[in-house]
Amino acid sequence: MSQEEKAPRILKISILRFDPHDPDDFPHMETFEVEEAIGMTLFVALNEIREHHDNSLKFDFVCRAGICGSCSMLVNGKPTLACRTLTKKLDAHITLAPLPLFELIGDLSIYTGKWMRGLNERLETWIHNKSNELQVDRLEERMEPALADEIYELDRCVECGCCVAGCGTIQMRENFVGAVGLNKVARYHLDPRDKRTDEEFYEMIGDEDGVFGCMTLLGCEDVCPKDLPLQSKIAYLRRMMLKNAL
Amino acid sequence: MKVIYTDVLIIGGGLAGLRVATGVKERGHDAIVLTLVPPKRSHSSAAQGGMQASLANSKMGEGDNEDVHFSDTIKGSDWGADQVVARMFTHCAPKAIRELAHWGVPWTRVQRGDRTAIINAKKVTITEKDDAHGLITARDFGGTKKWRTCYTSDGTGHSMLYAMDNKAHEDKVEIHERLEAISLIHENGRCYGAIARNLMSGELVAYVSKATTIATGGYGRIYSVSTNAIICQGIGQAIALETGVATLGNMEAIQFHPTAIVPVGILTTEGCRGDGGLLLDKDGYRFMPDYEPEKKELASRDVVSRRMTEHMRKGKGVKSRYGDHLWLDITILGREHIEKNLREVKEICENFLGIDPAEEWIPVRPTQHYSMGGIRTKYTGESQTLKGLYSAGEAACWDMHGFNRLGGNSVSETVVAGMLVAEYISDYLESAESHISIHTANVEKFLKIEQDKLDALLSKEEGEDAYKLRRRMEEIMMEDVGIFRNGKDLQKAVDELKELHKRAKNISVFRSKSRAANPALVNAYRTQKMIKVALTVALGALLRTESRGAHSREDYPERDDANWLKRSITSWPDAEDELPTMSYEEISIGEMEMPPGFRGYGKDLTLHHDETPIRQSAVDAITKELEAQGKDRFEIQNAVMPFIEKLPKKYQGINERLGENV
Numbered sequence: 013m014s015q016e017e018k019a020p021r022i023l024k025i026s027i028l029r030f031d032p033h034d035p036d037d038f039p040h041m042e043t044f045e046v047e048e049a050i051g052m053t054l055f056v057a058l059n060e061i062r063e064h065h066d067n068s069l070k071f072d073f074v075c076r077a078g079i080c081g082s083c084s085m086l087v088n089g090k091p092t093l094a095c096r097t098l099t100k101k102l103d104a105h106i107t108l109a110p111l112p113l114f115e116l117i118g119d120l121s122i123y124t125g126k127w128m129r130g131l132n133e134r135l136e137t138w139i140h141n142k143s144n145e146l147q148v149d150r151l152e153e154r155m156e157p158a159l160a161d162e163i164y165e166l167d168r169c170v171e172c173g174c175c176v177a178g179c180g181t182i183q184m185r186e187n188f189v190g191a192v193g194l195n196k197v198a199r200y201h202l203d204p205r206d207k208r209t210d211e212e213f214y215e216m217i218g219d220e221d222g223v224f225g226c227m228t229l230l231g232c233e234d235v236c237p238k239d240l241p242l243q244s245k246i247a248y249l250r251r252m253m254l255k256n257a258l
Numbered sequence: 259m260k261v262i263y264t265d266v267l268i269i270g271g272g273l274a275g276l277r278v279a280t281g282v283k284e285r286g287h288d289a290i291v292l293t294l295v296p297p298k299r300s301h302s303s304a305a306q307g308g309m310q311a312s313l314a315n316s317k318m319g320e321g322d323n324e325d326v327h328f329s330d331t332i333k334g335s336d337w338g339a340d341q342v343v344a345r346m347f348t349h350c351a352p353k354a355i356r357e358l359a360h361w362g363v364p365w366t367r368v369q370r371g372d373r374t375a376i377i378n379a380k381k382v383t384i385t386e387k388d389d390a391h392g393l394i395t396a397r398d399f400g401g402t403k404k405w406r407t408c409y410t411s412d413g414t415g416h417s418m419l420y421a422m423d424n425k426a427h428e429d430k431v432e433i434h435e436r437l438e439a440i441s442l443i444h445e446n447g448r449c450y451g452a453i454a455r456n457l458m459s460g461e462l463v464a465y466v467s468k469a470t471t472i473a474t475g476g477y478g479r480i481y482s483v484s485t486n487a488i489i490c491q492g493i494g495q496a497i498a499l500e501t502g503v504a505t506l507g508n509m510e511a512i513q514f515h516p517t518a519i520v521p522v523g524i525l526t527t528e529g530c531r532g533d534g535g536l537l538l539d540k541d542g543y544r545f546m547p548d549y550e551p552e553k554k555e556l557a558s559r560d561v562v563s564r565r566m567t568e569h570m571r572k573g574k575g576v577k578s579r580y581g582d583h584l585w586l587d588i589t590i591l592g593r594e595h596i597e598k599n600l601r602e603v604k605e606i607c608e609n610f611l612g613i614d615p616a617e618e619w620i621p622v623r624p625t626q627h628y629s630m631g632g633i634r635t636k637y638t639g640e641s642q643t644l645k646g647l648y649s650a651g652e653a654a655c656w657d658m659h660g661f662n663r664l665g666g667n668s669v670s671e672t673v674v675a676g677m678l679v680a681e682y683i684s685d686y687l688e689s690a691e692s693h694i695s696i697h698t699a700n701v702e703k704f705l706k707i708e709q710d711k712l713d714a715l716l717s718k719e720e721g722e723d724a725y726k727l728r729r730r731m732e733e734i735m736m737e738d739v740g741i742f743r744n745g746k747d748l749q750k751a752v753d754e755l756k757e758l759h760k761r762a763k764n765i766s767v768f769r770s771k772s773r774a775a776n777p778a779l780v781n782a783y784r785t786q787k788m789i790k791v792a793l794t795v796a797l798g799a800l801l802r803t804e805s806r807g808a809h810s811r812e813d814y815p816e817r818d819d820a821n822w823l824k825r826s827i828t829s830w831p832d833a834e835d836e837l838p839t840m841s842y843e844e845i846s847i848g849e850m851e852m853p854p855g856f857r858g859y860g861k862d863l864t865l866h867h868d869e870t871p872i873r874q875s876a877v878d879a880i881t882k883e884l885e886a887q888g889k890d891r892f893e894i895q896n897a898v899m900p901f902i903e904k905l906p907k908k909y910q911g912i913n914e915r916l917g918e919n920v
Contacts, residue, residue: 033459033774050579051521053610063725067778068770072295075487077524078609079416079602080299096609117436117458118775125296125435129427138424139362146360148353149911152313153360154392155367161598163364164410167417171298205362 021048021104025057027069028109031118041107042066054087054094054108058120070119078237081170084111084177085120091174091235094120111177128171131189135216137196141207155204166199166245168238175242178231187221191232191242194223198245201252214256223249259702260463264290264432265687267451267467269439269494271297273415273672274651275473276422279431281680287687290465292437292454294489297423301475301487302672305415306602307529308397308407309673310666311351314915315368315393317384318405323915324348325891326403329852331664334401334558336807336817337854338508338630338660338825338845343637345851345901347658347667347674352913354673355394355408362421365394366409366599376534376591378554379544390916397599398532399665401558405532407666412527412602415669422673437463438493440783442470442647443696443704444501449647450696452497453708460774462709464701468692469683471639471648472498473676476629478512480792482732484626485518485525494653496787498633499794499830499838504644506828507634507655507843509791510798513663513808514563514741518625521580522610525627526603526620528665531555533599535588537566538619539574542585550859560662560808561859563624567741576621585619592616624741628652628668630659630808631795634827634843637904639679640686643829646694648683650675657825661807681906715782716773721766724778724785727758731785731792734758739796744812748800755793756836762786794828794838801840802826805863819854819867823847847873851899 023046030039044061055076062069071094074082078096085094086109088102099106110116115123131137175191182188189197197217200206217223226246233243266282268275271293279289291297314322327348332339359365370391372383377398386395399407410417426433439452443464451467477492478484498504516537517526531537536544537555549565550557557565566584569575575582588596588603593616596604600615607615633649634642635656641647650656651672658671686692738751762785770778804818805811825843847853853873856862877898884894892912896902902910912919 031772031775033772051610053522062777066770067725067768067781068772068776070775070777074295074299074489075301075304076522077304078605079304079413080295080487082295082299096605098609098612121775123436123458125299128296128298129433129435132424132427136428138428139360144360146357148356148909149913150356151914151916152356152365152394155364156392157367157369157395160364160367160410164366164413164417167364167410167420168413170303170416171296203362203364205360 023048023057023099024105025061026105026107027119029119030116032116033118048099052099054097054099055083057099058094070117070121072121079170081172084124084172084174085109086111086177091177093172093237111173113176113182114173124171124173127173131193135189135193135196137200139203139205141205143207153205159204163199163203166195166202166240169195169240170238172237174235174237175232178235180229180231181225181227185221185225188225189217189222191246194246194249195240195242198249210252210256214253217249218253218257223253259705260461261698261701262290262463262465264288264465264467266469266471266683267292267465268471268473269452270473270475270653271433272300272302272473272475272651273419273422273669274653274676275471276426276431277673277676278471278473278650278680278683280425280429281677282684283429283431285680285684287684290432290434292434292439292465294436294438294457296435297426297433298419300419301490302419302669303416304487304525305669306412306525307399307527307532308409308414308666309355309418309670310399310402310406310664311355311408311670312348312404312406313352313355313394313396313408314404315390316395316405317386318398319396322404322406324913325895327351327406330402331658331667332852333857334662334664335660336662336857337819337823338511338806340637340657341850341852341899342901342904343656344658345899346637346678346905347671349905350674350678350909351670353909354670354677357677358418358421358673359394361425363417364410366411368393368395379534379536379590393916397529398556399528400531400553400556400562401664407532409529411598412529412600418669418673439497441704441708442497442501443701444503444644445696445700447503447643448645450694450701453705457780458775460772460776462705464705466696466701468687468694469646469648471650471679471683472633472653473649473651474653476632476652477791478626478629480731480735480788480795481626482729482736483523485515485523486626491784491788492791493784493787495632496791498641498647499790499828500833501644502829502831502833504641504647505634506794507631507657507825508661508798509631509794509828510802510809510826511630511661511807512626512795513559513628513630514624515559515627516562516566516624517586517622518627519606519611520578520583520621520623523625524606524610526586526606526622527600528559530586530588530600530603533595534591535586536590538585538587539569540576541574545569545574552858557859558662558857559665560810563741564810566624578621583621583623586622587619588615589617589619628663630661630663631655638682639675640682648679650679661809678906678909711783712779715765715767715779716771718766721764722761723768724765724782727762727765728781728785728788731755731758731789735792735795739799742810742812743799745800748796751796752793752800755789755796759789759793759836762789790830790838797838797840798826798828816863816865818865819870820865823854823867849899851877851895853877
């Protein structure tokens with residue numbers, strides 16, 4: 013009998029629930045049973061729970077295609093994007109919890125937007141170039157094709173927060189910029205359009221809340237859903253910053 | 259009552275909304291962006307394949323310019339587009355992309371020398387020019403004469419949105435996240451902002467503004483299977499409709515993308531076919547050349563989707579438990595190409611299908627993808643009927659796409675419309691007519707109406723289940739208002755949706771009674787709005803007895819210029835009406851630069867308008883005369899259909915290209 017013809021599994025999905033707006037509520041686990049379907053993802057399973065079992069269940073999906081980074085959560089304890097997690101790759105008993113460290117909106121819904129906005133403002137993640145005024149009619153500035161590809165590689169971060177949740181350092185230093193922040197600095201440092209000097213980057217992350225705070229546990233690298241080269245970029249920034257400090 | 263005052267309220271934090279925000283900020287005005295999700299998570303991020311702009315840097319783009327882009331866009335629209343708007347758009351697309359390059363998008367660049375590409379299933383060598391090295395390159399997309407679609411791998415929308423949002427950070431644009439506009443404040447034909455609901459706390463807030471911009475994207479989620487993000491529910495269109503004053507345009511113009519994966523409906527970019535991918539049937543046979551010998555897999559989207567459906571109806575589809583599908587084969591592009599230029603596609607195949615697209619074929623079928631219709635606006639982005647209300651991007655019917663949008667023209671529209679509409683809004687804010695006086699009692703009245711509606715949903719016992727109504731609506735749209743349409747099914751759809759609309763007034767929110775973050779409550783009020791939007795689509799489709807672009811009627815296969823060269827206009831003047839009110843806006847052939855012709859797909863079934871040959875001779879005569887006088891292409895274009903004066907001064911300049919105006 014082929015896989016498809018077997019009786020479908022009954023998934024037991026245990027979810028850490030809490031509504032901070034409800035003074036009577038307290039964090040607790042709740043388990044729902046869902047019949048598994050072919051190609052079922054946690055996006056499908058959670059919507060089924062909301063639609064048929066408990067319509068108050070809170071979670072965040074937007075693109076449901078692994079592109080937007082909204083739906084990061086702990087799946088069996090590991091930070092990942094829920095939308096692209098196929099249930100068939102998991103045991104029949106699945107536990108889900110909101111990503112730690114971020115402000116909780118309710119159940120699996122977290123306020124990553126606020127955290128990431130703070131990070132972007134702090135690291136000023138935009139091109140700094142006051143001298144070069146944009147002239148929209150003129151040919152664009154040239155860039156080496158390989159360099160453009162390299163920048164794009166780092167630009168692929170979706171700000172999902174998995175690396176933050178998987179970070180040991182941030183547990184102890186709440187102002188640590190995390191791999192997401194360091195990757196952004198590496199991205200702008202690489203970009204010749206950004207005229208910030210090494211000293212300016214050093215000012216921003218050359219301390220224990222920045223690149224020197226990282227304890228090199230590298231949980232970030234393990235959990236990044238976009239497989240960003242976080243380990244090598246953190247190492248690169250360290251060497252660069254150290255050179256600068258000397 | 260909490261009231262927040264601002265110059266410009268922008269509803270929607272995707273590419274279009276953010277570009278409007280930075281534009282008005284630059285002109286010194288205050289702006290607040292309301293967004294359901296962090297702006298970087300907006301649906302713009304899902305645009306994969308690219309942005310059209312006629313830069314003509316790459317070898318295969320040589321000879322491209324605004325004229326060719328314009329002609330492709332008009333043909334693609336099946337002559338439904340507003341040609342002045344399409345001209346404004348094609349003129350500004352190169353500016354918009356250069357602006358984005360300046361702001362940090364790492365556009366993929368031209369590499370000088372030889373490279374291998376796959377064209378029509380054959381390996382060919384393309385030699386890129388030395389002097390183009392390092393400029394922005396482009397790939398091929400459907401329905402275009404030149405390779406014009408600029409990209410960053412297949413994460414173009416993501417890179418654009420990140421650059422745009424970062425620019426908004428730099429400009430200190432105020433972003434109010436997880437705030438949903440649920441109604442517009444308006445009085446005597448003037449819009450004064452919106453009532454918004456905080457999705458975390460449930461609080462209602464009145465935003466009072468001189469100008470209000472809706473940039474909430476499309477309404478794809480009224481269909482059960484769509485490539486759209488789940489937030490693309492048409493709520494922006496619905497709140498405009500619910501004013502009873504603002505109008506929607508061409509709501510029946512719905513695009514189906516040929517290649518979404520089965521069954522989940524996630525997009526694989528047109529870049530797959532642009533880069534040389536093929537469509538195959540159950541026998542592994544490449545069928546598109548049989549139907550469209552010239553453009554094959556790269557015919558316009560509406561055409562490819564119909565041909566695929568036709569082929570499946572002939573029994574050539576691959577059977578699966580989720581219905582028939584076809585194959586997209588990109589294995590011929592090679593692993594290296596896929597891992598560099600189609601990496602999102604690769605991730606999607608791995609994660610959702612468990613296959614490696616460098617080795618295996620991808621199961622695909624046409625799926626709802628884009629809303630050409632939307633809030634009907636003038637070329638300035640302002641509603642034709644509700645002053646002070648603006649719209650940009652997919653939310654709007656501006657109208658540069660007519661009845662079918664070309665791939666690569668959507669993200670391009672978002673930033674071009676955003677940059678232009680920001681200027682028109684700023685001009686408006688700097689004029690005396692922008693001043694407002696609205697009594698706060700009236701603002702409170704609007705807030706109270708919404709509060710009462712929410713209270714009713716929460717307090718009602720034994721009412722309708724919103725999920726059931728919504729699922730039924732989605733099925734109706736899918737079954738009866740799909741790729742191929744006919745009068746009988748459309749009538750059935752309208753009748754049933756009318757009934758659902760009635761039942762939706764009796765929705766009650768079961769179990770989950772929280773006033774704060776409450777997905778059941780959100781689903782309840784959105785369902786009521788979505789059904790209204792669905793009705794505008796179904797009714798528009800029923801009444802339009804012709805086939806044009808993506809609107810394809812089996813019972814009226816001809817494009818009927820004599821009777822239907824017009825835009826559908828929908829409004830909902832009285833909340834108690836059972837159906838929206840339809841009217842039509844003539845599209846004047848006499849003012850066209852490019853009078854209606856044959857798109858070049860299949861058999862020409864067009865019923866032409868009497869005026870078409872007259873206008874064509876006039877255009878030809880002007881062109882011939884000016885050519886004889888040695889006038890350049892800009893002068894000739896300007897004589898046929900002037901548009902440049904309509905643009906803001908700063909965007910009127912002629913675009914540089916390699917070998918042109920440099």
